[in-house]
Amino acid sequence: MDAAEVRSRRLRSHLLAESAATVTDVAGRLFAVQAQDFAAGRWALGIRTSGEVTVGEVDRAFDDGRLVRAWTQRGTLHIVEPAAVGAILAVTGERQARAYGIDAEVLDRGERVFRTVLAAAGPLTRAAFVDALQRDGIAGSVTAGSRILTALSIRGVLALGPVVPREEGVAREQYLVALPPPGAASEDPTADLLIAYLRGHGPASSSDFAWWAGLPAGAARAAADRAEERLISFGDGLLALPDTGGATLVGTVALPAFDEYVLSYADRSVGMGAGDRLTVGPTANGMVRPVLLRGGVAVGTWALSLAAGSRGIPEATLFPAESDAGVSEALARVRGFFGFA
Structure with missing residues (x-):
């Protein structure tokens, strides 16, 4: 794929x-x-x-x-x-x-x-x-x-x-x-968690799941093997659920810091180049910056102060050669969400 x-x-x-x-x-x-x-x-x-x-x-x-x-x-x-x-x-x-x-x-x-x-x-x-x-x-x-x-x-x-x-x-x-008491125990909780992960994050590899869940790679691979009949394997290590297809690539959106689209994979190369990953993070102190995403690819970062008294004016930093198409609209949506519009 x-x-x-x-x-x-x-x-x-x-x-x-x-x-x-x-x-x-x-x-x-x-x-x-x-x-x-x-x-x-x-x-x-x-x-x-x-x-x-x-x-x-x-x-x-x-x-x-x-x-x-x-x-x-x-x-x-x-x-x-x-x-x-x-x-x-x-x-x-x-x-x-x-x-x-x-x-x-x-x-x-x-x-x-x-x-x-x-x-x-x-x-x-x-x-x-x-x-x-x-x-x-x-x-x-x-x-x-x-x-x-x-x-x-x-x-x-x-x-x-x-x-x-x-x-x-x-x-x-x-x-x-x-918290409420846990429900009935699953027969295979790790395989079930893999299915839940793929429903909201797939396609992804067992290594991606291991990173997201904080599990040893071997435990994640074994769970994927046990769940094989419930999954589609694409032959390159990527797994997905049978009912998931593609989508029309979206315009520019402003993802928050630590967003699941950016963070929840061991291999983050699909949506960012190597240099951009250094900018976005995780940094040495564990930070992951808010990302401007266009068509599933990171095109820049943004910031917005939520401190008391802030005017709520976001700042965008585009990666080299990227246009500002849709950036103002994406950041206006963030401002509206936090009550600045």
Whole structure:
């Protein structure tokens, strides 16, 4: 499969050619949306949703419990539907938990504190929970408390839910919520997670899936072998679901930082040249810049300050020899989403 067809099929999988009806439909399709940067994660949903959706509409999906943000994979926050958290953690949780190395007894105590304080005090911020852990002698510092909080999310206990109101500027914090118990266990959770990944990201290789899920390459390959009858293999290592085809290549769109279209592959050469990948990232400190995408190919980067008092004027930097066709319209959509238009 040539690069143009890969891009065409991925644009459709990523809902960048045909938008979804609601923000929760987007989350369901991509299954887990990178959202360490909360504003960027919300725009990742907004750009894939039909109509003039705003950040307030996305926030309502968190406020009414349709979406949460949790440490589902790679030790990184992702936006997911609550029911999907258990399915992902069934595959990624044990490996992530080992990386944190926090004693099970400490986590048991932390979980009891979380459930007690949540029941007694109602809406609970991250800072308030970490403070409670310190008062109970479970965490000796804010850093230790934050690690326990993250480990409890990886355990499937808690997630970030309703958005904490902010008087000025775009809200950035969320209240903690208790996650529902996981559903019935899958017979093959890793193969099922591969299918979910390909539905929102394919075509992709088992190596791409391994990177996205934070799994060993061998485990990802074995899952692909077990799921062989549910997949189409293109003979070049790329896999897709049978019901996914190509799409008309879209015009210019402004993807957020850390967007799944850019980040969720081990091999990112399809949509960017080597020099452009150095500009976009991931950089040495792990940053991935917002990207201007045209026809599935990165043509530049952009930036927009969301700080309180900002005028919301975006700045675009085009790669050499690229035109500014459609850039103003793409950035105007970002401004409208965040309430600057």
